[in-house]
Amino acid sequence: MPNLDSNIEFLKGVGPQRADTLKTELGVFTCRDLLFHFPFRYIDRTKFHRIRDVHNEGETVQLRGTLRRLETLGEGKAKRLVGTLRDETGIMELVWFRSVQWLEKSLSVGKEYIVFGRVSEFNGKFNIPHPEMEEANPDNALKAKNFDPVYPTTDKLTQKGLDAKGLRKLIRTLLDGLSASDLPETLPDYLGAQFRLMPRWQALNNIHFPETQAELDAATRRLKFEELFFLQLRLLQVRTRRKDTMRGFVFSRIGNFFNQFYQEKLAFELTGAQKRVLKEIRADVASGKHMNRLVQGDVGSGKTVVALMTMLMALDNGHQACMMAPTEILAQQHFEGITALVGDLGVNVGYLSGSVKGKKREAILAQLASGEMHIVLGTHALIEDWVQFKNLGISVIDEQHRFGVEQRAKLWAKNPGGPPHVLVMTATPIPRTLAMTLYGDLDVSVIDELPPGRKPITTMHKTEHHRLRVQGFMREEIAKGRQVYVVYPMIEETEKIDLQNLMSGFEALSRDFPAPEYQISIVHGKMKSGDKDFEMQRFIKKETQIMVATTVIEVGVNVPNASVMVIENSERFGLSQLHQLRGRVGRGADQSYCILMTGHKLSHEGRERIQTMVQTTDGFVIAETDLRLRGPGNIEGTQQSGMLRFLLADLARDGQILAAAREIAAQILEKDPSLAMPEHLRLRQHLASEGKDARVWSRIS
Ligand code: ADP
Numbered sequence: 001m002p003n004l005d006s007n008i009e010f011l012k013g014v015g016p017q018r019a020d021t022l023k024t025e026l027g028v029f030t031c032r033d034l035l036f037h038f039p040f041r042y043i044d045r046t047k048f049h050r051i052r053d054v055h056n057e058g059e060t061v062q063l064r065g066t067l068r069r070l071e072t073l074g075e076g077k078a079k080r081l082v083g084t085l086r087d088e089t090g091i092m093e094l095v096w097f098r099s100v101q102w103l104e105k106s107l108s109v110g111k112e113y114i115v116f117g118r119v120s121e122f123n124g125k126f127n128i129p130h131p132e133m134e135e136a137n138p139d140n141a142l143k144a145k146n147f148d149p150v151y152p153t154t155d156k157l158t159q160k161g162l163d164a165k166g167l168r169k170l171i172r173t174l175l176d177g178l179s180a181s182d183l184p185e186t187l188p189d190y191l192g193a194q195f196r197l198m199p200r201w202q203a204l205n206n207i208h209f210p211e212t213q214a215e216l217d218a219a220t221r222r223l224k225f226e227e228l229f230f231l232q233l234r235l236l237q238v239r240t241r242r243k244d245t246m247r248g249f250v251f252s253r254i255g256n257f258f259n260q261f262y263q264e265k266l267a268f269e270l271t272g273a274q275k276r277v278l279k280e281i282r283a284d285v286a287s288g289k290h291m292n293r294l295v296q297g298d299v300g301s302g303k304t305v306v307a308l309m310t311m312l313m314a315l316d317n318g319h320q321a322c323m324m325a326p327t328e329i330l331a332q333q334h335f336e337g338i339t340a341l342v343g344d345l346g347v348n349v350g351y352l353s354g355s356v357k358g359k360k361r362e363a364i365l366a367q368l369a370s371g372e373m374h375i376v377l378g379t380h381a382l383i384e385d386w387v388q389f390k391n392l393g394i395s396v397i398d399e400q401h402r403f404g405v406e407q408r409a410k411l412w413a414k415n416p417g418g419p420p421h422v423l424v425m426t427a428t429p430i431p432r433t434l435a436m437t438l439y440g441d442l443d444v445s446v447i448d449e450l451p452p453g454r455k456p457i458t459t460m461h462k463t464e465h466h467r468l469r470v471q472g473f474m475r476e477e478i479a480k481g482r483q484v485y486v487v488y489p490m491i492e493e494t495e496k497i498d499l500q501n502l503m504s505g506f507e508a509l510s511r512d513f514p515a516p517e518y519q520i521s522i523v524h525g526k527m528k529s530g531d532k533d534f535e536m537q538r539f540i541k542k543e544t545q546i547m548v549a550t551t552v553i554e555v556g557v558n559v560p561n562a563s564v565m566v567i568e569n570s571e572r573f574g575l576s577q578l579h580q581l582r583g584r585v586g587r588g589a590d591q592s593y594c595i596l597m598t599g600h601k602l603s604h605e606g607r608e609r610i611q612t613m614v615q616t617t618d619g620f621v622i623a624e625t626d627l628r629l630r631g632p633g634n635i636e637g638t639q640q641s642g643m644l645r646f647l648l649a650d651l652a653r654d655g656q657i658l659a660a661a662r663e664i665a666a667q668i669l670e671k672d673p674s675l676a677m678p679e680h681l682r683l684r685q686h687l688a689s690e691g692k693d694a695r696v697w698s699r700i701s
């Protein structure tokens with residue numbers, strides 16, 4: 001009998017050819033890999049159906065009855081074997097189109113069978129094509145089978161006899177050859193007791209071959225807990241180690257820049273949430289440890305001023321600061337916003353992007369290298385090798401979901417004196433479970449309060465019927481001096497059609513809102529960045545009343561006078577995108593509106609998205625709904641993350657298990673940072689052996 005680490009080839013029933021296919025198709029190289037190839041569903045074979053109760057086509061049923069009739073009908077291609085099964089309640093027709101001769105010989109009329117298959121309907125009558133047949137006997141009469149596991153498989157595997165059933169057989173063979181000592185417990189006994197977790201050996205058996213639903217549930221829970229717990233333990237270990245070993249610049253003083261700004265320049269009172277987050281940041285940067293903090297705050301919650309005040313802390317301690325945005329428009333807006341905010345404070349603020357060239361660029365680079373420039377705002381250009389700082393103390397990354405983890409790391413390496421503190425800002429609220437995983441190694445602050453005086457945005461759902469009224473409404477708002485966005489979807493693959501839609505929408509609007517009374521800006525991704533900026537600027541300066549755009553305006557753009565957001569084909573946008581777009585209005589003191597235009601027909605999910613938008617403006621509620629509707633892999637900004645590939649855990653549904661796992665992992669590390677205590681031996685061993693079991697983890701690290 002091979003052991004768990006043996007090549008899968010040596011498992012009975014595999015051999016070199018099947019082994020090759022298992023490797024290429026499923027990534028199953030060893031017996032252990034196969035053991036962790038879990039079923040994706042189960043067929044409940046603990047129950048028998050009565051024929052009378054079969055009402056639905058497509059239903060999978062298990063019947064027990066006597067075979068009454070069996071005959072071959074038709075010729076050639078239409079040749080088929082037809083049987084009749086009878087139980088106490090009725091009769092059911094069984095049909096086979098393949099292996100007719102062999103079946104006719106092996107089945108006997110008059111015998112009792114257990115029949116399993118999927119019901120279909122033909123000419124108004126139910127039948128079961130190609131049912132599985134098993135002779136009834138005292139053993140299987142009451143409870144024929146338990147749950148049949150169904151495994152993910154592929155065409156190539158099926159051709160090699162490894163369909164769901166074939167895989168089932170292999171895994172049965174594998175488990176029969178193993179004993180409890182092959183799969184030792186990984187969790188301390190006290191954890192198992194505290195969370196009432198099934199032992200590991202039992203769980204791995206039951207996940208494949210459960211006898212009852214309760215067993216399956218307990219096995220699933222145990223293995224999900226294990227998966228999430230070890231991930232959290234690892235993430236928190238990374239965080240603990242970084243904090244313990246990585247030195248950070250100490251910003252010990254709060255000096256003139258900060259104080260003068262706060263007392264003389266800041267035109268409003270900070271919200272309680274802004275103050276709290278600044279305190280959290282202040283504690284980090286004064287601690288001597290390296291800060292790596294994520295600030296989540298809904299659109300309009302006032303992250304910019306928090307970023308600026310953090311950068312001023314760096315300046316007060318003789319350091320430079322940079323802030324990076326994902327697009328040129330945004331970076332430019334930060335530059336202008338921050339230049340205006342600091343006023344005559346004596347801070348030298350610069351701007352750098354790919355489009356800043358020649359002498360201008362050279363001058364900025366020289367000032368960054370000499371330390372003359374205090375704060376630089378910019379795009380990705382800031383992480384290019386040719387940018388060198390004299391003494392960068394902090395990097396702020398705005399809208400981080402557009403930046404990968406690697407880019408974050410690059411920013412750390414920029415500095416001769418050591419890694420700058422990192423503050424990541426995101427306006428895409430991330431569900432708690434995702435944040436704990438994706439940013440599990442970061443500290444998280446939340447600005448969960450909007451500046452006072454904002455009226456909640458009124459959101460309405462409208463269809464083509466209401467177009468005239470929507471236009472009338474736009475005119476009214478424009479007459480009051482407000483501005484309007486009209487946004488069209490622009491999704492890469494269908495670009496051409498989308499561009500056409502956008503252009504014809506623009507033309508229609510130009511007819512309905514004619515010049516010179518009305519002026520319209522247009523911005524889309526296909527435009528040159530100079531033209532884009534020009535059009536944006538016209539809108540920002542109120543020279544145009546309507547801005548027709550694609551989602552390029554999605555993030556961060558701030559025009560407080562805009563009060564209406566019309567989103568065309570809004571059913572095509574994801575929830576977080578809709579939320580981002582809506583966040584472009586409601587930035588001033590006026591009542592703002594978001595109008596979601598859709599076609600008449602909406603998918604179930606589309607309708608739920610629109611309804612969610614109409615019902616709530618809370619970004620976290622929206623993020624949770626998005627996670628539930630689309631699953632974690634599709635949430636904005638997480639697509640590339642291998643972190644979210646779990647064997648069993650589902651972040652949309654397992655929030656409670658995750659929270660418990662993270663909390664207990666944190667407690668353990670607090671008490672025993674290096675897991676040196678005897679009761680944590682298993683944890684240490686399992687972490688060390690990881691990459692054997694946890695294929696997930698080995699794939700990402
Ligand atoms: P976001 O979090 O979306 O980046 P911004 O930083 O752009 O939000 O802030 C949105 C608007 O709110 C800006 O005009 C900003 O000046 C204003 N603002 C920020 N904080 C406050 C506050 N505490 N009181 C009043 N207005 C504020």
Ligand code: MG
Pocket residue numbers: 303304398427556
């Ligand atoms: Mg912002």
